[in-house]
Amino acid sequence: MNSSRPVTIKDIAKRFRCSPSTVSRALNDHPAINEDTRKNIQEYAKEVGYQRNEVSLSLLNKKTATLGVVVPTISNYYETAVIEGLHNVLQPMGYTLNICVTNESYLLEKEYLSKLLSNRAEGIFLSVSQETYDSGYYEHLEQVASRKTPLIFIDREYEDFETSRATVDDYHGAFAAVEHLITMGYKQIAHLKGPNGLTVSEQRFKGYKDCLIKHGMEVREELIINTNFKVESAILPTRRLLEMETPPDAIFGVNDQVAIGAMRVAKDKGLRIPQDMGLVGFDNSPISAYTFPSLTTVNRPGRKIGMEASRLFLSELNASGDYAHESIVLPSELIIRESSLRI
Amino acid sequence: MNSSRPVTIKDIAKRFRCSPSTVSRALNDHPAINEDTRKNIQEYAKEVGYQRNEVSLSLLNKKTATLGVVVPTISNYYETAVIEGLHNVLQPMGYTLNICVTNESYLLEKEYLSKLLSNRAEGIFLSVSQETYDSGYYEHLEQVASRKTPLIFIDREYEDFETSRATVDDYHGAFAAVEHLITMGYKQIAHLKGPNGLTVSEQRFKGYKDCLIKHGMEVREELIINTNFKVESAILPTRRLLEMETPPDAIFGVNDQVAIGAMRVAKDKGLRIPQDMGLVGFDNSPISAYTFPSLTTVNRPGRKIGMEASRLFLSELNASGDYAHESIVLPSELIIRESSLRI
DNA sequence: TAAATTTTTTCAAACGTTTGCATTCAATAT
DNA sequence: ATATTGAATGCAAACGTTTGAAAAAATTTA
Numbered sequence: 001m002n003s004s005r006p007v008t009i010k011d012i013a014k015r016f017r018c019s020p021s022t023v024s025r026a027l028n029d030h031p032a033i034n035e036d037t038r039k040n041i042q043e044y045a046k047e048v049g050y051q052r053n054e055v056s057l058s059l060l061n062k063k064t065a066t067l068g069v070v071v072p073t074i075s076n077y078y079e080t081a082v083i084e085g086l087h088n089v090l091q092p093m094g095y096t097l098n099i100c101v102t103n104e105s106y107l108l109e110k111e112y113l114s115k116l117l118s119n120r121a122e123g124i125f126l127s128v129s130q131e132t133y134d135s136g137y138y139e140h141l142e143q144v145a146s147r148k149t150p151l152i153f154i155d156r157e158y159e160d161f162e163t164s165r166a167t168v169d170d171y172h173g174a175f176a177a178v179e180h181l182i183t184m185g186y187k188q189i190a191h192l193k194g195p196n197g198l199t200v201s202e203q204r205f206k207g208y209k210d211c212l213i214k215h216g217m218e219v220r221e222e223l224i225i226n227t228n229f230k231v232e233s234a235i236l237p238t239r240r241l242l243e244m245e246t247p248p249d250a251i252f253g254v255n256d257q258v259a260i261g262a263m264r265v266a267k268d269k270g271l272r273i274p275q276d277m278g279l280v281g282f283d284n285s286p287i288s289a290y291t292f293p294s295l296t297t298v299n300r301p302g303r304k305i306g307m308e309a310s311r312l313f314l315s316e317l318n319a320s321g322d323y324a325h326e327s328i329v330l331p332s333e334l335i336i337r338e339s340s341l342r343i
Numbered sequence: 344m345n346s347s348r349p350v351t352i353k354d355i356a357k358r359f360r361c362s363p364s365t366v367s368r369a370l371n372d373h374p375a376i377n378e379d380t381r382k383n384i385q386e387y388a389k390e391v392g393y394q395r396n397e398v399s400l401s402l403l404n405k406k407t408a409t410l411g412v413v414v415p416t417i418s419n420y421y422e423t424a425v426i427e428g429l430h431n432v433l434q435p436m437g438y439t440l441n442i443c444v445t446n447e448s449y450l451l452e453k454e455y456l457s458k459l460l461s462n463r464a465e466g467i468f469l470s471v472s473q474e475t476y477d478s479g480y481y482e483h484l485e486q487v488a489s490r491k492t493p494l495i496f497i498d499r500e501y502e503d504f505e506t507s508r509a510t511v512d513d514y515h516g517a518f519a520a521v522e523h524l525i526t527m528g529y530k531q532i533a534h535l536k537g538p539n540g541l542t543v544s545e546q547r548f549k550g551y552k553d554c555l556i557k558h559g560m561e562v563r564e565e566l567i568i569n570t571n572f573k574v575e576s577a578i579l580p581t582r583r584l585l586e587m588e589t590p591p592d593a594i595f596g597v598n599d600q601v602a603i604g605a606m607r608v609a610k611d612k613g614l615r616i617p618q619d620m621g622l623v624g625f626d627n628s629p630i631s632a633y634t635f636p637s638l639t640t641v642n643r644p645g646r647k648i649g650m651e652a653s654r655l656f657l658s659e660l661n662a663s664g665d666y667a668h669e670s671i672v673l674p675s676e677l678i679i680r681e682s683s684l685r686i
Numbered sequence: 687t688a689a690a691t692t693t694t695t696t697c698a699a700a701c702g703t704t705t706g707c708a709t710t711c712a713a714t715a716t
Numbered sequence: 717a718t719a720t721t722g723a724a725t726g727c728a729a730a731c732g733t734t735t736g737a738a739a740a741a742a743t744t745t746a
Contacts, residue, residue, distance in 0.1 A: 006463070006490060008732060010732075010733095018695075019696050019697075020696095020732085020733075020734090021696065021697080021698095021733095021735080022695060022696075024732095024733065024734060024735085025695090025735090028734085032693075032694065032695085033695085034693080034694060037694080037695090049486060049490070051460050051461050051490075052461055052732090052733080053461070053731090053732050054462045054463070054733095055398060055402050055462065055463055055731090055733095056402050056732035057701095057733060057734080059398050059702065060732085061733095061734085064398065074417055074426065075420070075423045077418070080423070083417065084418075087444060096443075096462070098441055099440070099441075099442040100439075101427070108434075117394050118394050118397040119397045120349075120397070146392055147347075147392070147394075148347040230629065231633045232629070232633075235633075257630070260630060260633055260634075261633050264633040264635050264637075268635075286575070286600070287574060290574045290575075290606075290607040291603075291607070291634070292606065292607050292610045292635065294607075351702060351703090352702065352703065353703095362725070362726045363703075364703095364704075364725075364727080364728095365724085365726075367705085368725090371704085375723070377723080377724060380724080380725090395703080396701090396702050396703070398701090398703095399702035399731085402701090402702085402730095402731045403704060403731050404703095404704085
């Protein structure tokens with residue numbers, strides 16, 4: 001019958017009739033400990049499965065080696081890629097990532113941040129929830145900042161909050177995507193937009209709009225319809241688009257999921273892609289290369305964003321107080337595939 | 344200039360020339376504290392942004408309210424659904440989920456488990472990595488068990504390790520999928536298998552094989568090819584299948600990704616789906632409903648698994664030592680769509 | 687053999703919080 | 717005026733570990 005209570009240094013000390021300090025030193029290979037003592041203690045510790053209580057150490061050293069990662073969702077390829085990037089850099093350095101999913105809720109986001117601070121997380125990576133964004137509240141962020149806990153924005157950001165951030169150049173990615181469609185001769189380009197208010201949605205939308213304007217094309221309000229990033233949310237909007245008197249001959253989706261939803265509807269209508277209808281997505285998710293036809297998209301370097309964000313965190317950590325926040329914008333890259341390649 | 348060091352109860356005590364106990368009680372609305380004292384202290388605490396140090400509390404109470412979730416990946420729909428399910432149940436109860444991604448590595452898995460124990464996680468949900476599975480090591484699991492830390496297996500499991508587990512009935516799902524293909528008149532059914540050794544791979548493979556046998560069909564070894572669950576990994580195997588003298592007229596993919604990869608290759612070859620080639624996947628990922636044609640698949644209730652696993656954890660927690668481990672097997676469900684519906 | 691030196695071990699404090707028990711102080715009852 | 721009560725606060729220990737300084741034990745030197 002194994003003991004339920006974890007064995008402590010004191011238990012071992014009692015067993016050897018020595019002081020806890022000796023045990024501690026023995027376990028940590030302190031030079032001032034007798035070789036025999038050390039060996040005996042280490043052996044016994046292993047035997048009984050002693051494992052250092054990191055909680056007490058955290059208290060003592062005021063270091064928890066824990067970082068918070070607060071994101072609205074982990075259901076998309078991109079988000080998981082970011083986490084992978086963070087993980088790749090920070091895990092080997094001994095950090096534990098505490099991943100918190102807000103589900104786009106302001107309340108949950110607030111609660112998580114508060115909890116992370118209470119648990120003395122040493123840094124927080126945050127992609128703000130949509131509700132937070134909409135509401136414009138950010139006292140919960142002030143709280144983090146006033147604690148001098150490094151706070152790194154990922155992707156979605158408050159324009160007017162002073163902190164480091166790592167984002168992808170959504171604007172130029174979208175611009176390039178739409179310009180490509182124009183080059184391919186598409187005349188009526190619709191946009192399946194993301195939720196209002198989010199940086200990613202708005203930046204891509206702006207890229208779309210500016211590109212049309214630059215090329216002297218009309219921005220038809222009715223060709224711009226909202227979605228929520230999910231496949232399903234593209235179905236009805238696309239149907240509506242295709243039933244118009246002057247339907248679009250190309251669709252720029254806010255992400256791959258949405259573009260794939262649109263592709264499905266267009267094919268159901270008997271449209272040939274890319275001949276009758278051009279399609280471009282965003283994200284370069286793994287599946288996009290294997291749809292039929294394959295999907296033209298914009299690459300979004302999620303892993304790199306995670307790695308850059310880690311870098312920002314580390315340099316803020318090493319800075320001595322007077323740290324100048326940094327903004328990293330990674331370029332996005334158009335990946336031309338079949339869905340838009342009209343010859 | 345805000346202080347970098349978090350303000351403690353002692354700081355507040357000093358400010359009010361009272362003892363830490365008084366501050367503690369005041370903050371916790373202890374009845375034996377003078378109303379004015381209480382109000383003043385609470386006000387001041389709020390003003391200076393006091394936040395209880397949960398680390399010290401954890402040490403004192405030996406409770407961390409932290410649970411480990413150790414999974415090989417979070418890049419698939421299914422895994423994120425499971426996490427969502429765990430989250431939905433446990434977050435409201437005040438638990439923090441510590442999500443650890445092993446990337447299928449035994450070493451990382453071991454390290455994470457050890458770390459979770461050191462950090463005194465109160466329970467661990469584990470989907471073992473492939474390497475662990477292959478190697479057959481499980482001392483790192485014994486360690487968890489001997490600590491009496493509830494350990495719940497998710498999905499992938501060691502047959503011979505005594506603990507609670509929540510899994511999906513992969514076998515019957517696969518069986519139903521293949522039987523459906525047979526009913527539809529497909530004669531040569533190939534299987535794009537998952538990595539060897541993993542429960543999910545093997546169970547689905549077994550369902551496939553047993554179904555063929557039950558229906559008196561030949562199990563052709565050359566029609567069974569390994570993949571790694573990813574889209575890309577289906578491309579070459581499918582090409583190989585289609586170039587055979589007697590190529591298959593249907594493919595059962597170990598998951599949707601693989602089936603979608605196969606779909607792409609088949610369509611490239613000019614095969615019509617489902618007329619010339621039947622396809623079935625596994626997972627019922629969101630995208631599967633919107634491929635063209637839509638993909639017949641087997642639903643895998645990830646969220647439910649997460650919720651069931653939570654339940655298992657909670658009942659083990661509430662049990663007084665003599666807990667009989669439980670095995671939950673959730674049914675999987677065939678979802679018939681276009682890719683196999685040959686009339 | 688005593689003093690000097692080296693090796694090994696112990697003591698005590700610290701990290702931040704809670705809590706049973708003891709103490710203080712004022713108000714009330716005798 | 718004194719005993720009794722009650723309210724409000726303080727003390728000290730505890731959680732598990734580390735670490736500088738002090739103490740003890742063992743060894744070497746003269």
